Amino acid sequence: MKRLTAVCAVLLMLLCAVSLCAFAEEGPGKITAQSAILMDQATGKVLYEKDAHRKMYPASVTKIMSLLLFVEAIEDGDLKLTDTVEAKTEAVQKGGSQIWLKEGETMTVDELLRATAIGSANDACAALAAAISGSEASFVKQMNLRAKSLGMHDTHFENCTGLDDDCDNHLTTAYDIALMSRALLSHDMIRDYTTVWMDSLRDGKTQLVNTNKLVRFYAGTTGLKTGTTTKAGCCISASAERNGLHLISVVLHAPSGNDRFSDAKVMLDWGFTNFESVVPSIDGAALQPVPVRHGIAAQVAVEVDAMQPLLLKKGEKEKLRTEITLAEDLFAPVEQGQIVGEVTVSLGKEQLSSCPVRAKEAVRALKLGDVLLQMLDALRTRR
Numbered sequence: 001m002k003r004l005t006a007v008c009a010v011l012l013m014l015l016c017a018v019s020l021c022a023f024a025e026e027g028p029g030k031i032t033a034q035s036a037i038l039m040d041q042a043t044g045k046v047l048y049e050k051d052a053h054r055k056m057y058p059a060s061v062t063k064i065m066s067l068l069l070f071v072e073a074i075e076d077g078d079l080k081l082t083d084t085v086e087a088k089t090e091a092v093q094k095g096g097s098q099i100w101l102k103e104g105e106t107m108t109v110d111e112l113l114r115a116t117a118i119g120s121a122n123d124a125c126a127a128l129a130a131a132i133s134g135s136e137a138s139f140v141k142q143m144n145l146r147a148k149s150l151g152m153h154d155t156h157f158e159n160c161t162g163l164d165d166d167c168d169n170h171l172t173t174a175y176d177i178a179l180m181s182r183a184l185l186s187h188d189m190i191r192d193y194t195t196v197w198m199d200s201l202r203d204g205k206t207q208l209v210n211t212n213k214l215v216r217f218y219a220g221t222t223g224l225k226t227g228t229t230t231k232a233g234c235c236i237s238a239s240a241e242r243n244g245l246h247l248i249s250v251v252l253h254a255p256s257g258n259d260r261f262s263d264a265k266v267m268l269d270w271g272f273t274n275f276e277s278v279v280p281s282i283d284g285a286a287l288q289p290v291p292v293r294h295g296i297a298a299q300v301a302v303e304v305d306a307m308q309p310l311l312l313k314k315g316e317k318e319k320l321r322t323e324i325t326l327a328e329d330l331f332a333p334v335e336q337g338q339i340v341g342e343v344t345v346s347l348g349k350e351q352l353s354s355c356p357v358r359a360k361e362a363v364r365a366l367k368l369g370d371v372l373l374q375m376l377d378a379l380r381t382r383r
Helices: 002-026 059-075 109-117 122-133 136-149 174-185 188-194 257-274 368-382
Strands: 035-040 046-050 084-086 106-108 198-201 206-209 221-229 233-242 245-254 275-278 290-293 302-304 310-313 320-326 339-347 350-359
Touching: 035 174, 035 257, 046 174, 046 257, 059 109, 059 122, 059 136, 059 174, 059 188, 059 221, 059 233, 084 109, 084 122, 106 109, 109 122, 109 188, 109 198, 122 136, 136 174, 174 221, 174 233, 174 245, 188 221, 233 257, 245 257, 245 275, 257 275, 302 339, 320 350
Parallel strands: none
Antiparallel strands: 035 046, 035 245, 084 106, 198 206, 221 233, 233 245, 275 310, 302 350, 320 339, 339 350
């Protein structure tokens, strides 16, 4: 009987171990939202998804695309943070979350960005949209064009805010939201806005509190945007970075506000527990100079482009294999930056990445005068 009990205990332990392994492979567990996805920001690799290509209303998560166009306009020099924007009728009449702009009131681009990113203010977002494109309708055309350029094939925007009372086709997917979130997060300046918990406008008279509670309560949060309407339910695109790993967790149509934050945290926690971002290391001693024929120098030093980070499951880092292949020799002239070899990184039989090895400097071909000088130097040496 004791032996049977011991055997049962061992079997139970094995079953638990198997179920835990299966859990790690399958994903983070129960997600309450109708649609969700977890994506690596650096590589775009999908780590987990639940009905991620289902078209749904995104509510104010829409503003991620608006913010992307705002940031791009600033970085392109079309807008400055210190520029002033006058609120027009179209912006003032926006409902939902707002900072109660009055027609003719002016604010700086920086102030309107803060109102949009932190407080999810629809009037501020519409005011900036009109400042860039002349009207919200023109701006929305830009939004849809930018969506296509990002590969957001299941997305159609009808406004810049996500208000959907009068919309039938303002739709996107969790996957597409992750794509535009990646694009926005590639601009470092957005973190100056999306990571702020509380702020104020109008000399402290208007308070801004971030609608994304993760900014305050989840370590490493970098953003990004919440949204709530009757049609959309409770939504969020949440991003966080730890130890060089930057993850995007999108939740659409969760049952409640707390559920959306919980779903986002569950996916992020699972991602940080099971994956890591690794920059492959290169043995500098293996980067030997490459011989050069008929050149002013007999060899040329080489260097490698910056290696891109790899997304790996925890424990795979030690199994990486890096190989360096260099040309046996080169014929002058050799141009600076000329590709002379390759670094490949593999895991088992799968090649994960490659990176060119380049000539560190130029080596010109020998001329007759160079040959004569070399002969004279050789004669002097013999004497």
